[in-house]
Amino acid sequence: MTGPTITLSGVYTAYEGAANPSLRNINLTIDRGEFVVVGGPNGAGKTTLLETINGMLRITHGSARICGINLLEDGVGVRRRVGYVIQNFAFDPLSPFTAGEVVLMGRYGRLGYLNRPKEPDIRAARQAMQMLGIEDLADAPIGTLSGGQQQKVLIAQNLAKEPEIMLLDEPFSNLDLIAKHSVSTLLHDLAGAGITVIVVSHAFDDLPPRPIRILVMNGGEVTADHTCTPDEVEDIVRTASGSDARA
Numbered sequence: 672m673t674g675p676t677i678t679l680s681g682v683y684t685a686y687e688g689a690a691n692p693s694l695r696n697i698n699l700t701i702d703r704g705e706f707v708v709v710g711g712p713n714g715a716g717k718t719t720l721l722e723t724i725n726g727m728l729r730i731t732h733g734s735a736r737i738c739g740i741n742l743l744e745d746g747v748g749v750r751r752r753v754g755y756v757i758q759n760f761a762f763d764p765l766s767p768f769t770a771g772e773v774v775l776m777g778r779y780g781r782l783g784y785l786n787r788p789k790e791p792d793i794r795a796a797r798q799a800m801q802m803l804g805i806e807d808l809a810d811a812p813i814g815t816l817s818g819g820q821q822q823k824v825l826i827a828q829n830l831a832k833e834p835e836i837m838l839l840d841e842p843f844s845n846l847d848l849i850a851k852h853s854v855s856t857l858l859h860d861l862a863g864a865g866i867t868v869i870v871v872s873h874a875f876d877d878l879p880p881r882p883i884r885i886l887v888m889n890g891g892e893v894t895a896d897h898t899c900t901p902d903e904v905e906d907i908v909r910t911a912s913g914s915d916a917r918a
């Protein structure tokens with residue numbers, strides 16, 4: 672289970688209609704099972720990097736291979752293998768779905784449109800909810816849950832997908848101290864199981880006890896790339912991004 676799972680070569684990404692690219696000349700190789708933290712100030716390009724990796728944004732120059740797939744040829748195939756927990760997501764308060772149904776939606780990419788979930792799908796969804804400690808929320812309408820509870824549902828949905836790569840954008844922002852620690856432990860276990868974990872975060876106080884690859888972004892570029900211990904991450908980010916590393 673070694674070898675690159677993400678290779679970006681000379682990648683530029685631009686938003687529709689934007690005068691300048693938001694990612695500039697990204698050259699990055701990430702191996703299976705690496706635990707990557709992406710830091711840097713607001714507007715640096717962290718979310719753009721995640722959405723480039725899973726093919727949601729258009730690459731204007733360069734090439735990308737994700738899970739052995741040419742991203743420019745098969746973005747759907749890439750997204751089937753990549754989990755993505757987006758930043759600041761909130762479900763519609765009137766959404767008709769229960770939390771359990773939302774988690775089960777993580778299986779839809781495997782099912783195809785006309786197939787109903789089968790026993791393994793239901794089991795995967797149930798296990799993902801157990802891992803987040805939210806089994807008791809399964810029947811609650813998703814829109815009635817708190818921000819932190821909704822975030823756990825979204826993480827569970829992506830776990831149920833059984834991805835090869837898990838992208839998480841500020842996953843700790845709505846979580847209480849206990850939940851933060853348990854999600855950190857969960858991500859540690861995922862990386863231990865060979866899943867590549869990439870976390871965008873401004874909080875570095877509860878990183879798992881393992882080598883951390885820290886990427887610091889500034890102005891759409893990766894300006895620092897080190898593998899270090901969890902304790903060293905904050906200083907590296909602060910030094911590489913200037914005084915507003917915690918912005």
Ligand SMILES: Nc1ncnc2c1ncn2[C@@H]1O[C@H](COP(=O)(O)OP(=O)(O)OP(=O)(O)O)[C@@H](O)[C@H]1O
Pocket residue numbers: 686687689693711712713714715716717718719720758
């Ligand atoms: N939908 C969009 N259309 C045009 N430009 C955008 C869009 N989203 C982001 N940008 C621009 O791309 C750049 C990078 O934004 P991005 O959201 O990746 O930053 P970030 O590092 O995730 O910041 P934050 O810490 O605030 O989440 C910024 O200059 C931003 O203005």
Ligand SMILES: [Mg+2]
Pocket residue numbers: 717718719758840
């Ligand atoms: Mg962002």
